[in-house]
Amino acid sequence: MKELRVEEIQEMTRELKTDEPTQMTKELKGDGALSLTKELKGTGDPQVTVEQLMDIVSRNPFAAYIGMEMLQVQTGYARGRIPFAGEHENVYGGMHGGCAYTLADTLAGVAAASYGQAVTTLNASVNYMLPVKDTRYLYGEAKVQRHGSRISVVRTELSDDDGRVVIDGSFTFYTISRA
Numbered sequence: 001m002k003e004l005r006v007e008e009i010q011e012m013t014r015e016l017k018t019d020e021p022t023q024m025t026k027e028l029k030g031d032g033a034l035s036l037t038k039e040l041k042g043t044g045d046p047q048v049t050v051e052q053l054m055d056i057v058s059r060n061p062f063a064a065y066i067g068m069e070m071l072q073v074q075t076g077y078a079r080g081r082i083p084f085a086g087e088h089e090n091v092y093g094g095m096h097g098g099c100a101y102t103l104a105d106t107l108a109g110v111a112a113a114s115y116g117q118a119v120t121t122l123n124a125s126v127n128y129m130l131p132v133k134d135t136r137y138l139y140g141e142a143k144v145q146r147h148g149s150r151i152s153v154v155r156t157e158l159s160d161d162d163g164r165v166v167i168d169g170s171f172t173f174y175t176i177s178r179a
Contacts, residue, residue, distance in 0.1 A: 101124075108171035119174065130167075142156045154173065
């Protein structure tokens, strides 16, 4: 697996900048098709599009390996999912905690990076409250609680098909480069 150098991350961040503040939302319709909407936002914050952030996620070999999908991204928020597949199981027949953690960490990172900055995880705390079983997907939401110039704090919730929160977490990110 290729590790990114700081210069490569900074270059990706420069590529993510846009001239006009926008909000891109990708929604999953009932038939499984994805629809994309674009709205102008009233803030002057640097923004990145869903496609640009999804491209970063798609270049993450482990996220691709577990089938991670980004469903929605806006400033300070990310939503996605992973399928519950046999190769994701632990010895008890539930989803392995590391697989679920990857979803939470990646979504939290995308939410923190949605301000147009490259970030890296400093600290994380995850609570596995219920086993992830008997569900087609594990869904995740990440919401930035505090966005600072160098440190951001993001809260995550992972839920099953029935909407039950099975895992929650808190992630702290360090800004590698500013927009």
